[in-house]
Amino acid sequence: MISVKSTLRQPSAFLPLALSFVAFILVAGYVAIFGVVHETDEGAVAHIWQLLMAGQVVLMVFFAIKYVPRRPKQALLVLALQFIAALIACAPVFVLKL
Numbered sequence: 001m002i003s004v005k006s007t008l009r010q011p012s013a014f015l016p017l018a019l020s021f022v023a024f025i026l027v028a029g030y031v032a033i034f035g036v037v038h039e040t041d042e043g044a045v046a047h048i049w050q051l052l053m054a055g056q057v058v059l060m061v062f063f064a065i066k067y068v069p070r071r072p073k074q075a076l077l078v079l080a081l082q083f084i085a086a087l088i089a090c091a092p093v094f095v096l097k098l
Contacts, residue, residue, distance in 0.1 A: 007074040012063040013082075016056040020085035023052040027092045036096050049093070056086060 008014055030045045060082050067075035092098070 004074045004077050007067065007071060007078050008081075010063070010067070012059050012066065013078045016059045016063070016082040017085050019052045019056040019059070020082070020089040023049050023056075023089040024092065026052070027089075027098065031092065031096065031098075036098065038097070046098070049089075053086065053089065056082070060086075 026045060026049055060079065063082070064075070064079055067078070
């Protein structure tokens with residue numbers, strides 16, 4: 001039986017988690033350095049965050065298409081982890097209204 005751990009070793013499984021982590025750290029670092037600033041124009045950090053989140057969604061869809069039919073139980077657990085990681089990366093943006 002294939003475990004979740006071996007499924008997580010696939011690039012399309014762990015890269016969305018890494019992108020969520022980077023997106024969260026990016027926002028947390030920006031807030032730590034500059035504070036909560038509501039600007040009229042989005043800065044570079046906002047655009048990078050958006051690209052990271054969009055790239056993550058593409059990888060999650062690819063992972064779902066490729067692995068859910070092969071390993072449904074493990075793939076759905078990994079997708080749940082990816083979704084939770086995405087929510088964690090989005091939380092500071094929505095809570096702080098950035």
